[in-house]
Amino acid sequence: xxxxxxxxxxxxxxxxxxxxxxxxxxxxxxxxxxxxxxxxxxxxxxxxxxxxxxxxxxxxxxxxxxxxxxxxxxxxxxxxxxxxxxxxxxxxxxxxxxxxxxxxxxxxxxxxxxxxxxxxxxxxxxxxxxxxxxxxxxxxxxxxxxxxxxxxxxxxxxxxxxxxxxxxxxxxxxxxxxxxxxxxxxxxxxxxxxxxxxxxxxxxxxxxxxxxxxxxxxxxxxxxxxxxxxxxxxxxxxxxxxxxxxxxxxxxxxxxxxxxxxxxxxxxxxxxxxxxxxxxxxxxxxxxxxxxxxxxxxxxxxxxxxxxxxxxxxxxxxxxxxxxxxxxxxxxxxxxxxxxxxxxxxxxxxxxxxxxxxxxxxxxxxxxxxxxxxxxxxxxxxxxxxxxxxxxxxxxxxxxxxxxxxxxxxxxxxxxxxxxxxxxxxxxxxxxxx
Amino acid sequence: xxxxxxxxxxxxxxxxxxxxxxxxxxxxxxxxxxxxxxxxxxxxxxxxxxxxxxxxxxxxxxxxxxxxxxxxxxxxxxxxxxxxxxxxxxxxxxxxxxxxxxxxxxxxxxxxxxxxxxxxxxxxxxxxxxxxxxxxxxxxxxxxxxxxxxxxxxxxxxxxxxxxxxxxxxxxxxxxxxxxxxxxxxxxxxxxxxxxxxxxxxxxxxxxxxxxxxxxxxxxxxxxxxxxxxxxxxxxxxxxxxxxxxxxxxx
Numbered sequence: 210x211x212x213x214x215x216x217x218x219x220x221x222x223x224x225x226x227x228x229x230x231x232x233x234x235x236x237x238x239x240x241x242x243x244x245x246x247x248x249x250x251x252x253x254x255x256x257x258x259x260x261x262x263x264x265x266x267x268x269x270x271x272x273x274x275x276x277x278x279x280x281x282x283x284x285x286x287x288x289x290x291x292x293x294x295x296x297x298x299x300x301x302x303x304x305x306x307x308x309x310x311x312x313x314x315x316x317x318x319x320x321x322x323x324x325x326x327x328x329x330x331x332x333x334x335x336x337x338x339x340x341x342x343x344x345x346x347x348x349x350x351x352x353x354x355x356x357x358x359x360x361x362x363x364x365x366x367x368x369x370x371x372x373x374x375x376x377x378x379x380x381x382x383x384x385x386x387x388x389x390x391x392x393x394x395x396x397x398x399x400x401x402x403x404x405x406x407x408x409x410x411x412x413x414x415x416x417x418x419x420x421x422x423x424x425x426x427x428x429x430x431x432x433x434x435x436x437x438x439x440x441x442x443x444x445x446x447x448x449x450x451x452x453x454x455x456x457x458x459x460x461x462x463x464x465x466x467x468x469x470x471x472x473x474x475x476x477x478x479x480x481x482x483x484x485x486x487x488x489x490x491x492x493x494x495x496x497x498x499x500x501x502x503x504x505x506x507x508x509x510x511x512x513x514x515x516x517x518x519x520x521x522x523x524x525x526x527x528x529x530x531x532x533x534x535x536x537x538x539x540x541x542x543x544x545x546x547x548x549x550x551x552x553x554x555x556x557x558x559x560x561x562x563x564x565x566x567x568x569x570x571x572x573x574x575x576x577x578x579x580x581x582x583x584x585x586x587x588x589x590x591x592x593x594x595x596x597x598x599x600x601x602x603x604x605x606x607x608x609x610x611x612x613x614x615x616x617x618x619x620x621x622x623x624x625x626x627x628x629x630x631x632x633x634x635x636x637x638x639x640x641x642x643x
Numbered sequence: 644x645x646x647x648x649x650x651x652x653x654x655x656x657x658x659x660x661x662x663x664x665x666x667x668x669x670x671x672x673x674x675x676x677x678x679x680x681x682x683x684x685x686x687x688x689x690x691x692x693x694x695x696x697x698x699x700x701x702x703x704x705x706x707x708x709x710x711x712x713x714x715x716x717x718x719x720x721x722x723x724x725x726x727x728x729x730x731x732x733x734x735x736x737x738x739x740x741x742x743x744x745x746x747x748x749x750x751x752x753x754x755x756x757x758x759x760x761x762x763x764x765x766x767x768x769x770x771x772x773x774x775x776x777x778x779x780x781x782x783x784x785x786x787x788x789x790x791x792x793x794x795x796x797x798x799x800x801x802x803x804x805x806x807x808x809x810x811x812x813x814x815x816x817x818x819x820x821x822x823x824x825x826x827x828x829x830x831x832x833x834x835x836x837x838x839x840x841x842x843x844x845x846x847x848x849x850x851x852x853x854x855x856x857x858x859x860x861x862x863x864x865x866x867x868x869x870x871x872x873x874x875x876x877x878x879x880x881x882x883x884x885x886x887x888x889x890x891x892x893x894x
Contacts, residue, residue: 279741280729488742548689583735584690588742595681595747598690601735605693 236386245324246331246382252314256350256357263355266348269498270341270415271490272356276302284356285309285364290335291444292429294375297333298366305361318353319346324391330378331385334429337417343394344414388430404497408505411498412452416490421449421482438512441573446640447481448573455511459565465503470494471592478561478587478596480580488588531630535610537617544602545614553622559597569623577615578629578637581606608634680754688751690739699755701765706818713760715872717809719752720745721837721885730835732828760805760870765818766862780860783853793848794881796857799841804864806872810837810887811880813872815864822858837885844882 237243267273276299278287286301286309301309310318321327325338332338344352374380394413397406412418421442424435429443439451450456457465459476472479472487479487494502542551548560553569555562563569568576584601587593602611608631615634619625685697691711696702699711711719725731727740727748740748772780782788784804787795797804799811806813814822828834829846836842849857879890 278729484742583738584693586690586739586743589744589747594744595684595687595750597687598739600690600693 233386240385240389241324241391245326248326248328249314249316249320250328252316254312254314254357256315256354258315258347258350258352258354260351260354260358262348263351263353265493265495266352266415267355268490268493269411270352270417271486272302272352274485274489275299275336282362282364284359285362287364287366289367290333292335292371292375293443295369295371297335297369297371299336300329300366301362301364302356303359303362303364304357305363308363308365309361310356311361313353315350315353318356319349322349322352331381332378333381334384334389334431337420339389339391339431340414340417340419342391343410348415384428384430388426388428388432390433402504404501404504405508407498408501408503411502412505416502418452421447421486422452437509439571441575442482445482446575446579446637447483448568448571448576449483450567450571451512452506453509453511454507457507460503460507462500462503462507465507466496466499467592469499469502470496471590472588473558473590473593473596475555475558476562477566478585478593480585480587481576484585484588487590492588492590492592533609533613533616533628533630535613537613537615540606540610540614541617544606545618548597548599553618558593563618564622566622569619570625571623572625574615574619574625574627574629574633575637575640577619578611578634579640581611581615582634582638603638607631608638680750680757684750684754688754691751694735695755696761698758698761700758700761701763701816707821707824709818709821710761710816711755712758713871714756714812715806715809716749716752716756718806718812719755720749721810723748723752725835732833760813760872761816763816763865765816769863772859772863776856777860779853780856783849783857784860788848791848791850793845799878799880799882799884801873801878803870803873804861805870807878807880807887808872808875810885811872813870814861815870817862819858819862822861823854826854826858839883839885841880841882841884 273283275288276284276286278285278289281287282303284302286299288299289296290299303309304311306312317327321332322338322341322344324342325332325334325336341349369376394409397409419431419437422437422439423431424438424440425443426432426435437452439449439456441448460468460474464474464476468474468477468479469487469491472484472492491499545563549555549563550560553563555564568574568580571577580599582601582603584599586598587596589596606614611634612629612631616628619627619629685692691699694702694705694708695711699713701710701712702708722731723740723743724745726733726736727743771777783793784796787793787798796814799807800814801807801811804814825834826842826846826849829836829840829843832843846854876888880887881890883889
């Protein structure tokens with residue numbers, strides 16, 4: 210009897226195990242097989258890379274911002290990244306032999322940038338290796354050559370504060386099996402001009418725009434179907450819009466290129482995490498690179514066809530909006546029209562229009578509410594060296610009044626009918642920093 | 644609305660500003676270009692006006708927001724950079740300064756420095772201090788406490804407590820809670836000034852009871868007619884503060 214049970218269980222479990230192993234094998238293959246985990250050892254430390262070009266590429270890849278704490282030593286790491294699973298810290302990129310890249314070979318550097326695996330194990334996807342994988346050897350060597358010119362700084366990032374299993378780097382293999390699908394850039398259309406190709410290379414590679422502008426899937430993943438489709442950025446209280454032909458229809462190519470380097474223009478002014486990207490990175494773009502990016506972005510096909518994005522995806526604090534006694538239109542006239550105009554048309558490059566603005570048309574109301582609460586100051590750039598600012602209204606207007614105004618501008622100039630309630634404002638009030 | 648050039652400036656406001664900036668440049672802030680504020684700056688700084696007043700004169704009735712008007716430009720530059728670079732932490736200030744470059748910071752600082760100094764007592768309506776409190780506070784502010792190793796506040800902040808060019812701010816006109824919180828943040832390391840950080844040493848030497856008393860006293864003071872910061876070099880601070888020239892103290 211016991212034998213019979215054993216036999217039957219074996220007969221049932223064995224195929225299951227085999228099936229599991231096969232599925233695991235397939236998933237392992239789909240995330241790149243075993244090659245990513247073979248970190249090269251030895252090899253030359255010196256590179257033939259062009260350090261001057263590397264300095265430029267490091268700007269556009271924004272290595273400095275992610276690898277520096279506010280007010281800390283440049284490139285010495287330690288910037289915190291808040292995720293759903295806790296906080297992790299970036300690493301030291303200076304050539305310090307003990308705590309930085311001092312004894313890394315060019316090959317080990319290329320490997321980490323392409324596969325997200327280093328001698329420290331599998332790296333967290335907060336490091337945009339999925340994008341950096343597209344970089345050419347020449348660009349990676351240039352970056353490495355530049356990093357080697359930095360003064361070495363001995364600095365260890367604080368230990369990560371992540372919950373199990375995310376705290377265990379081994380678990381990242383599982384995450385990659387489920388969510389990571391490395392692939393070269395898809396073949397370009399036969400008639401794609403060099404400018405378009407360069408633009409795509411910058412947007413999808415160094416620029417890692419999809420890290421914020423992609424729609425996130427399960428467990429913080431970035432599935433291919435969410436490519437540049439927009440969404441709430443994990444760990445930051447900001448919504449990033451889709452980047453495609455429809456979203457960017459307001460701009461022509463030159464205006465869009467100008468927005469990228471100045472953070473400013475007649476169609477909008479950068480704020481929140483986009484202000485940071487402009488201030489720390491994009492304002493250094495060469496003019497032809499800015500145009501190339503704009504050319505490519507304007508060619509990205511509109512997401513979701515004609516359908517408008519589903520508002521329900523974004524959490525409004527109040528399930529059923531309650532009646533708001535305040536007159537949003539009148540409050541707008543009293544507090545906002547002096548800058549944004551009676552019809553939400555804005556004033557040239559000084560004050561952005563609200564008609565068609567990102568925060569007004571977005572399915573997610575978080576940007577508009579936070580700007581009204583805390584005000585804004587666009588980044589200073591060569592093209593906008595003395596920005597105009599927006600005053601904060603927290604404390605001057607009640608949550609219900611702010612809700613009424615935001616509802617008013619989104620209804621009239623954004624076709625977003627879902628009312629924002631005082632409870633939403635209260636919920637966003639709690640998001641600090643960034 | 645009128646622009647800055649038609650603001651009720653004192654006669655020699657322009658010259659004063661130039662002299663101040665020349666001093667800053669000479670003394671400590673050589674890297675910062677001498678700046679004058681463009682005429683339209685007031686409109687651009689609408690955000691700042693909400694908490695500091697249109698000319699940095701402070702907002703009536705505030706129990707915390709400091710005024711900016713008439714403070715030395717060098718001091719204001721240092722503060723805006725401190726918020727941006729993580730040496731001061733009031734987060735709404737960080738929010739507005741984090742993507743601001745040095746040139747704009749210098750222009751903004753020049754704008755507020757050139758405004759008529761605001762040194763009205765912050766707590767005008769407050770009841771008079773009990774005699775004992777007043778005495779202890781006056782002792783600390785004007786004479787210090789040799790036993791505790793505490794120099795007089797006036798040794799650096801000026802006899803009228805209106806500051807010293809180019810880097811020491813006025814102590815009159817500040818709300819009590821603001822003063823208490825600043826000294827507290829030097830004590831716990833969340834406000835860091837240019838090294839050597841003399842205020843950190845002074846804050847550490849003050850007892851919590853004395854901090855409250857001094858703050859209460861200061862928030863009642865107004866300087867009267869002479870409300871400009873003392874001229875650069877007219878005082879020799881007894882401790883080293885940043886790049887300010889200071890008296891050689893024998894240990």
